[in-house]
Amino acid sequence: MISKALFSQSCKANWIKWLTVTIATCAMLAIVIIVLGNLGINDIRDSLKNIFVQADQESTLKENAVDSYDLYLSSINGYESLEKNINFIIVLNSTFDTQVNQIEADTGKTLTREERAVIINQITDGIISSGMLASLGLDDVTARVFITSYLTQYSDDELNGVKIPPATIEVEGQIITNPEYITYIKNLMKGAFLEVIYNNAYLDYINKGYNEQESLNAADTAKELSNDAIENYKINGSPSIYDYKTDARNAVNLVMKNETIESLQNSGMTDEEIEQYAVSSKVISNTAISTYQLWLEEGVTVEEAKSHATESISDQLDTKVAEALSELGNMDIYGLIIGSIFYRIAGLLLPMVFVIMVSNNLLAGQVDSGSMAYVLSTPTKRRTVTTTQMAYLLFALFSMFALLTVVSVISVWVVGGNAFAINYGEILLFNAGAFLTMFAIAGYCFMCSAIFNRTKYSLSIGGGLTIFSLVCTILGLFGSAVVPSAMRISAMNFFNYLSIITFFDTVSILGGTLTYLWKFGVLAAIGIITFIIGVFRFDKKDLPL
Amino acid sequence: MEEVIKVKSLTKDYGENRGIFDISFAVKKGEVFGFVGTNGSGKTTILRHLMGFLKPMKGEVKVLGLDSWKDSCEIKKYVEYVPGEIAFPDLKDGTTFLKNQAQLIGVKDMSYANYLIKKLQLDPSANLKRMSKGMKQKTAIVAAFMADKDIIILDEPATGLDPLMRETFLELVLEEKKKGKTIIMSSQMFDELELTCDKVALILNGRIIDIADINQLKNMPYKFYKVEFKEREQYLKFKKLKYEIVRDQEKYNQVTIKIQDKNINKMFNDLKNYNLKFISQVYHNLEKHFKDVLSTQKDSYIYKEEESKKELRKSKKLKKRLLKIENKQIKAKNKKEDRDDK
Numbered sequence: 001m002i003s004k005a006l007f008s009q010s011c012k013a014n015w016i017k018w019l020t021v022t023i024a025t026c027a028m029l030a031i032v033i034i035v036l037g038n039l040g041i042n043d044i045r046d047s048l049k050n051i052f053v054q055a056d057q058e059s060t061l062k063e064n065a066v067d068s069y070d071l072y073l074s075s076i077n078g079y080e081s082l083e084k085n086i087n088f089i090i091v092l093n094s095t096f097d098t099q100v101n102q103i104e105a106d107t108g109k110t111l112t113r114e115e116r117a118v119i120i121n122q123i124t125d126g127i128i129s130s131g132m133l134a135s136l137g138l139d140d141v142t143a144r145v146f147i148t149s150y151l152t153q154y155s156d157d158e159l160n161g162v163k164i165p166p167a168t169i170e171v172e173g174q175i176i177t178n179p180e181y182i183t184y185i186k187n188l189m190k191g192a193f194l195e196v197i198y199n200n201a202y203l204d205y206i207n208k209g210y211n212e213q214e215s216l217n218a219a220d221t222a223k224e225l226s227n228d229a230i231e232n233y234k235i236n237g238s239p240s241i242y243d244y245k246t247d248a249r250n251a252v253n254l255v256m257k258n259e260t261i262e263s264l265q266n267s268g269m270t271d272e273e274i275e276q277y278a279v280s281s282k283v284i285s286n287t288a289i290s291t292y293q294l295w296l297e298e299g300v301t302v303e304e305a306k307s308h309a310t311e312s313i314s315d316q317l318d319t320k321v322a323e324a325l326s327e328l329g330n331m332d333i334y335g336l337i338i339g340s341i342f343y344r345i346a347g348l349l350l351p352m353v354f355v356i357m358v359s360n361n362l363l364a365g366q367v368d369s370g371s372m373a374y375v376l377s378t379p380t381k382r383r384t385v386t387t388t389q390m391a392y393l394l395f396a397l398f399s400m401f402a403l404l405t406v407v408s409v410i411s412v413w414v415v416g417g418n419a420f421a422i423n424y425g426e427i428l429l430f431n432a433g434a435f436l437t438m439f440a441i442a443g444y445c446f447m448c449s450a451i452f453n454r455t456k457y458s459l460s461i462g463g464g465l466t467i468f469s470l471v472c473t474i475l476g477l478f479g480s481a482v483v484p485s486a487m488r489i490s491a492m493n494f495f496n497y498l499s500i501i502t503f504f505d506t507v508s509i510l511g512g513t514l515t516y517l518w519k520f521g522v523l524a525a526i527g528i529i530t531f532i533i534g535v536f537r538f539d540k541k542d543l544p545l
Numbered sequence: 546m547e548e549v550i551k552v553k554s555l556t557k558d559y560g561e562n563r564g565i566f567d568i569s570f571a572v573k574k575g576e577v578f579g580f581v582g583t584n585g586s587g588k589t590t591i592l593r594h595l596m597g598f599l600k601p602m603k604g605e606v607k608v609l610g611l612d613s614w615k616d617s618c619e620i621k622k623y624v625e626y627v628p629g630e631i632a633f634p635d636l637k638d639g640t641t642f643l644k645n646q647a648q649l650i651g652v653k654d655m656s657y658a659n660y661l662i663k664k665l666q667l668d669p670s671a672n673l674k675r676m677s678k679g680m681k682q683k684t685a686i687v688a689a690f691m692a693d694k695d696i697i698i699l700d701e702p703a704t705g706l707d708p709l710m711r712e713t714f715l716e717l718v719l720e721e722k723k724k725g726k727t728i729i730m731s732s733q734m735f736d737e738l739e740l741t742c743d744k745v746a747l748i749l750n751g752r753i754i755d756i757a758d759i760n761q762l763k764n765m766p767y768k769f770y771k772v773e774f775k776e777r778e779q780y781l782k783f784k785k786l787k788y789e790i791v792r793d794q795e796k797y798n799q800v801t802i803k804i805q806d807k808n809i810n811k812m813f814n815d816l817k818n819y820n821l822k823f824i825s826q827v828y829h830n831l832e833k834h835f836k837d838v839l840s841t842q843k844d845s846y847i848y849k850e851e852e853s854k855k856e857l858r859k860s861k862k863l864k865k866r867l868l869k870i871e872n873k874q875i876k877a878k879n880k881k882e883d884r885d886d887k
Contacts, residue, residue: 005648013635361635369632374688377596377626378649381618543598545628 037415065285339506443530582748629700639669
């Protein structure tokens with residue numbers, strides 16, 4: 001199937017082209033990788049990224065401050081409404097006691113903590129289904145937490161032998177509610193209320209995507225703040241009598257400052273720096289709260305006021321500008337230059353020229369000049385000629401890309417291996433993709449060379465379309481996703497549909513998706529089919545030799 | 546003798562009366578068969594069919610009983626070929642090329658190749674691209690002949706060779722002929738073919754007009770002589786003798802006579818009594834033979850067909866032109882009328 005003499009003839013005729021193209025492409029690749037690796041071209045990107053990260057942090061800080069402020073005020077309101085409904089809670093106590101006593105009398109045993117918990121659950125279920133707590137402004141989940149927590153404290157006190165003051169006392173012959181009992185109930189109530197706050201804050205943070213520890217810490221802080229608020233309420237009374245705004249602000253500022261200091265203590269910053277940072281974060285949160293207050297006073301809704309108070313740089317910019325900047329910050333410049341520019345355009349150009357010239361020389365050129373006569377006047381089948389020439393073309397291409405792969409891997413290693421923005425796997429896939437692209441192009445050029453007897457047709461149709469593909473890829477680059485949206489002209493993406501190189505999907509490779517795999521398959525199929533057509537066509541045509 | 550090559554009503558029509566039409570001939574073993582014809586008459590096309598490079602449209606081409614298209618690879622084991630257009634593969638020098646070619650053919654013993662190189666005074670170490678036309682031709686000849694196969698196909702093999710080298714080459718062909726090889730060659734030089742061939746086919750416009758047998762031509766039982774007399778009376782007197790006069794040039798007192806070999810002494814005896822200016826033999830060679838054939842063919846259908854086609858084309862063009870002119874005139878008229886109306 002393969003003629004050794006013809007193979008060596010093709011090698012001798014084309015080795016200089018091969019060597020030139022291979023050396024030039026390898027050198028280009030090595031320079032691109034090494035130079036890029038040492039330039040730190042991601043600096044601008046990183047600082048942009050920092051701005052946005054900081055903006056995000058600031059926004060979170062402001063949000064926390066406003067939320068905490070809200071929490072402080074709402075705690076007071078919530079607790080106040082609970083106190084107003086204290087009679088209802090007293091009923092809870094007696095319901096629980098009656099049930100426990102009844103069961104204990106029936107069975108003659110003291111109930112364990114677990115058995116009491118069952119009763120607590122039953123009572124809770126009953127109350128929630130009756131909808132009584134809706135009047136307190138508590139939803140089902142909150143209500144469950146509140147009642148369970150309240151009754152559990154009460155039950156634990158009973159079990160632990162805490163002296164519970166009697167509900168009523170006789171004063172001067174009259175039976176009145178025991179004030180000590182009320183104080184006791186209020187304490188339990190406060191505990192349960194804080195439990196609700198804690199629980200809500202925890203769930204809130206988990207839902208926002210924070211991890212377990214962070215959420216627990218945040219819940220602790222919320223509980224503390226809420227506790228402060230209730231203590232303050234106990235001293236100063238109802239919000240209708242006393243304005244809590246300033247107190248709330250001060251409390252929040254203190255909490256924010258303490259939190260910042262705590263979180264930065266292990267960051268390696270000096271105490272002075274931490275203090276400074278804490279002050280600035282205090283100022284930021286303070287500003288946010290003031291803004292929030294001011295907006296609320298203007299009569300806007302809570303949501304609106306909150307969004308005004310918490311907006312960061314990126315919120316202040318026009319959405320398009322903000323998106324473009326943040327995209328620029330997230331752009332992978334190495335991926336763009338090495339993947340989309342080198343492997344899809346610059347690095348393909350010379351191998352393309354090689355393939356166009358050589359595939360033309362292998363068949364059409366020899367038929368056109370007539371030198372093919374010397375091969376075909378010997379006992380060599382046409383099929384042998386085509387398979388030999390195809391084998392040479394593939395061998396040349398494969399060895400070229402094998403070398404390119406070695407050079408690219410070494411270059412990446414020199415630059416710093418996996419610390420480099422592009423890892424070994426990606427660079428290998430780039431090489432494989434570029435090889436498959438060239439395989440498809442080689443198949444197509446070979447087919448043209450086999451079909452046409454004249455160099456001019458073979459070159460213009462085979463080579464012309466190949467170069468057309470490359471030019472379309474260059475133009476299409478301005479419309480593709482790799483170019484930042486600020487520079488992108490999406491209409492130019494049209495050119496990508498005209499180019500075979502589009503099947504080499506560097507974006508998918510860098511993005512870690514698997515779409516590039518079926519596109520590789522398409523490239524391989526194009527190559528195989530065109531090579532087969534070329535081989536069969538050459539068997540059947542007239543040769544002017 | 547066994548027919549090595551047999552071509553039957555081979556046709557390849559490229560349109561516009563170009564191509565080859567209804568070609569039939571046979572070449573026996575050990576025969577040298579020549580093709581002669583003007584440029585573009587179709588010699589090369591016939592040879593390409595023999596080599597299996599072109600697929601016949603009609604008819605069949607058999608070499609050693611094998612179909613030249615289907616079994617072209619098998620046939621190449623017995624055929625060597627010097628193409629008409631000399632273009633070498635992209636290799637460094639002649640030596641590399643010849644070695645490569647030997648490898649492709651399967652020749653291991655280069656002694657015959659070296660003999661050929663010496664005989665043709667070829668310097669194969671020269672750069673292939675810088676070779677002169679003659680050198681290229683010699684290299685191509687060596688590349689083909691070194692295979693030492695039974696059938697040799699040569700497409701205008703002597704072009705570009707200097708006269709001396711052409712002699713050597715013809716010697717070489719005769720050597721091969723002596724070895725019993727079958728040779729088919731095309732050429733534009735009659736003397737080349739006359740010297741080497743057994744049969745020569747004349748091709749015109751893709752058709753074989755005539756196949757001449759050289760041996761018959763050479764061994765014709767009569768000769769032609771041209772005689773010029775010093776005096777007019779003698780000239781007139783000679784004409785009265787019963788010689789077969791082929792050509793009569795009254796102006797110069799010249800006659801060309803055709804005479805049977807056995808009557809040659811009689812002629813000289815007759816001429817003794819005449820005062821001659823000169824006498825010379827007119828050789829009836831291949832060239833003359835074909836010219837004769839062509840002059841009779843001039844009225845034949847081929848010419849007529851050709852010419853009628855040309856005339857048809859011309860008349861079509863004329864008609865088109867006339868139509869255009871008419872159209873223009875009509876338009877001009879119309880415009881004038883429009884203006885007048887205004």
